[in-house]
Amino acid sequence: MRRRRWPLLTLLAFGYAFLYVPILLLIIYSFNESRLVTVWTGFSTKWYGELLRNRQLLDAAWLSVRIAAVNATLAVVLGTLAANALVRHRNFRGRTGFELLLTAPLVMPDVIIGLSLLLLFVAMQQTIGWPGGRGFTTITIAHVTFSMAYVAVVVRARLSQMDRSLEEAAMDLGARPLRVYLTITLPLIAPALFSGWLLAFTLSLDDLVIASFVAGPGSTTLPMVIYSSVRMGVSPQINALATIIVAVVTLAVVIAGILMRRGREVR
Amino acid sequence: MPAPLPSASVRHRRMSRLVNIGIPYLWLGLFFLLPFAIVLQISLAEPALAQPPYTALWQWVDEGLLRIEINLRNFMMVAQDDLYLSALLNSLQVAVICTLLCLLLGYPMAYAIATAPERWRITLLMLIVLPFWTSFLIRVYAWIGILKPNGLLNDALIWLGLIDTPLAILHTQTAVYIGVVYSYLPFMILPLYANLTRLDPSLLEAAADLGCRPMRAFLRVTLPLSMAGIVAGSMLVFIPVVGEFVIPDLLGGPESLMVGKLLWSEFFSNKDWPLASALAILLLALLVVPFVMMQRLQQRMEGSRP
Numbered sequence: 001m002r003r004r005r006w007p008l009l010t011l012l013a014f015g016y017a018f019l020y021v022p023i024l025l026l027i028i029y030s031f032n033e034s035r036l037v038t039v040w041t042g043f044s045t046k047w048y049g050e051l052l053r054n055r056q057l058l059d060a061a062w063l064s065v066r067i068a069a070v071n072a073t074l075a076v077v078l079g080t081l082a083a084n085a086l087v088r089h090r091n092f093r094g095r096t097g098f099e100l101l102l103t104a105p106l107v108m109p110d111v112i113i114g115l116s117l118l119l120l121f122v123a124m125q126q127t128i129g130w131p132g133g134r135g136f137t138t139i140t141i142a143h144v145t146f147s148m149a150y151v152a153v154v155v156r157a158r159l160s161q162m163d164r165s166l167e168e169a170a171m172d173l174g175a176r177p178l179r180v181y182l183t184i185t186l187p188l189i190a191p192a193l194f195s196g197w198l199l200a201f202t203l204s205l206d207d208l209v210i211a212s213f214v215a216g217p218g219s220t221t222l223p224m225v226i227y228s229s230v231r232m233g234v235s236p237q238i239n240a241l242a243t244i245i246v247a248v249v250t251l252a253v254v255i256a257g258i259l260m261r262r263g264r265e266v267r
Numbered sequence: 268m269p270a271p272l273p274s275a276s277v278r279h280r281r282m283s284r285l286v287n288i289g290i291p292y293l294w295l296g297l298f299f300l301l302p303f304a305i306v307l308q309i310s311l312a313e314p315a316l317a318q319p320p321y322t323a324l325w326q327w328v329d330e331g332l333l334r335i336e337i338n339l340r341n342f343m344m345v346a347q348d349d350l351y352l353s354a355l356l357n358s359l360q361v362a363v364i365c366t367l368l369c370l371l372l373g374y375p376m377a378y379a380i381a382t383a384p385e386r387w388r389i390t391l392l393m394l395i396v397l398p399f400w401t402s403f404l405i406r407v408y409a410w411i412g413i414l415k416p417n418g419l420l421n422d423a424l425i426w427l428g429l430i431d432t433p434l435a436i437l438h439t440q441t442a443v444y445i446g447v448v449y450s451y452l453p454f455m456i457l458p459l460y461a462n463l464t465r466l467d468p469s470l471l472e473a474a475a476d477l478g479c480r481p482m483r484a485f486l487r488v489t490l491p492l493s494m495a496g497i498v499a500g501s502m503l504v505f506i507p508v509v510g511e512f513v514i515p516d517l518l519g520g521p522e523s524l525m526v527g528k529l530l531w532s533e534f535f536s537n538k539d540w541p542l543a544s545a546l547a548i549l550l551l552a553l554l555v556v557p558f559v560m561m562q563r564l565q566q567r568m569e570g571s572r573p
Contacts, residue, residue: 005379012379012391015372018449019398022409025419029412082291089284096566098288101295103562107503109510109554111527112547115534116302119544122319123305145298148291177279206403209512213534223404230408230517234415242405249400253393 023246030239047240054237057225064222067136068204071143075200076193078144079151086152087159105146106153114213117142121214134216142214143204150203151196158192191260198252303551310544313338321541341545351529355549358525361440361515362508365447366455366501372448373455373500378489380456381463392460399453407446407517414442414518438520446514451507455500462496463489495568502561506554526550 033044051057082102085092092098105113121131121138131137166188170180186193208223215221229235312321313336325335345351380391398406413419414437421433436442466489474484512527519525526546534543 008375008379011375015376016394019452022406022413023398023401025413026409078291078294081287085287085291089288092284092288098292100562101299104558105299107506107558109507109527109550111510111512111530112551115530115543115547116306117298119305119309120302141298202400208404226404234412238405238408242402245405246401253397253400
């Protein structure tokens with residue numbers, strides 16, 4: 001049953017070109033000497049130098065990385081708990097509502113999440129006096145709320161495919177359930193926890209809209225700096241930043257791929 | 268499990284239930300569900316020059332006298348002003364057209380990946396996901412340099428001799444379509460791929476043995492069986508795109524106004540929190556039906572899984 005596959009493969013190639021050509025152009029023009037991003041005048045790395053001297057951008061990047069790390073850690077804890085609930089407690093009262101609450105943040109438009117959380121923080125401040133100001137804490141809470149849903153999807157898939165015979169063996173040998181979970185289950189789902197953490201980290205690092213709503217005047221995250229500089233016009237520094245991000249992500253994905261392959265071979 | 272459960276196990280199960288269900292439920296209830304109630308409340312308030320900039324819905328005027336003021340003017344304004352209605356309609360139009368475009372491009376791609384030799388699949392799929400891990404904002408920004416009047420696309424077209432004067436693409440609806448399809452294509456491909464790899468190839472072989480032509484077999488067997496993937500992918504694109512802000516803001520123009528951008532400017536530029544809340548409530552109401560549809564489908568698929 002050999003069919004002619006070339007129309008399909010042409011479309012696939014077109015699709016990949018569509019996804020990658022814009023990124024490649026960003027990278028190429030980050031090494032352009034000219035300030036006019038689209039006119040090539042000569043090779044230069046001066047925009048990388050300027051990027052590294054841009055204090056405002058570096059401060060924002062540091063704040064974003066800290067928020068992303070705390071967010072990812074909290075989101076992995078909450079997302080894993082939620083995945084446990086869905087996989088290990090098949091029927092409980094309010095399960096439909098629970099699932100609804102876990103799916104909604106995946107598709108909910110950012111403007112709605114951002115506005116509603118800001119209004120909540122303002123109302124809470126009025127009634128109980130907390131949070132005192134808006135910034136690191138409020139942005140982190142907002143990010144955890146939507147990224148835990150993504151973590152739950154990843155961990156849930158792994159948890160429901162997991163072979164439970166090892167857990168049962170440990171139980172039969174008299175290990176306490178909590179001990180079984182910590183020493184058997186968690187190591188088995190560790191790859192999912194890791195990719196969930198990375199996913200939550202990037203989601204947080206990438207968010208402009210929600211953070212803009214819940215941030216205070218003193219807390220500017222990296223996407224906010226990128227956004228305001230993009231609004232002013234095309235800037236070669238942003239190209240340089242894009243190149244660094246793409247390089248880091250590609251490296252992380254390649255390393256993760258190698259580690260996972262090695263892990264599979266060991267097993 | 269053995270029939271008479273030891274009491275320690277029962278206690279553990281109760282504890283596990285409390286922690287695993289209770290903590291996420293509490294978090295989402297407090298930071299996801301409760302805020303909607305507050306949005307609804309503030310959409311019924313009046314804008315005021317105060318901190319925060321809206322009036323209280325109720326106040327104790329006197330001993331035992333509670334005054335409740337509900338202001339429906341925000342919703343009336345949205346219903347009567349053409350600006351808001353056309354932004355809502357335009358958002359729906361952009362979402363529908365982009366979902367179809369994503370499907371048109373994403374389905375063949377997902378199909379090609381799912382039917383590729385097994386050793387290639389992971390790499391091909393990785394290449395779909397990889398752009399998703401790089402900054403969304405920067406990927407949208409990349410299109411400004413490509414689409415602007417003296418940008419790379421126009422330069423290329425002029426160099427090829429296809430056009431004489433640059434085309435105005437940036438700040439038009441077309442640019443929004445391109446940006447949305449570009450950003451949301453992976454969300455369409457992933458569920459379709461997951462669905463298509465689960466498809467039993469013996470069904471297609473049976474169809475071929477019975478003399479069915481490949482195209483016909485695709486239309487009669489593959490397409491109906493991949494309906495769940497089509498619906499899931501379409502909802503993952505449609506629902507967030509209706510409320511999209513970044514793409515219409517950076518790539519769109521005055522005629523491509525979308526409700527997400529309108530909400531943003533009501534909030535940040537006009538400081539009209541009640542009106543922004545009313546827009547959020549309307550947007551939410553618009554998205555409830557597709558969301559419930561998606562949820563139902565998901566539950567049905569889980570039920571049918573072995």
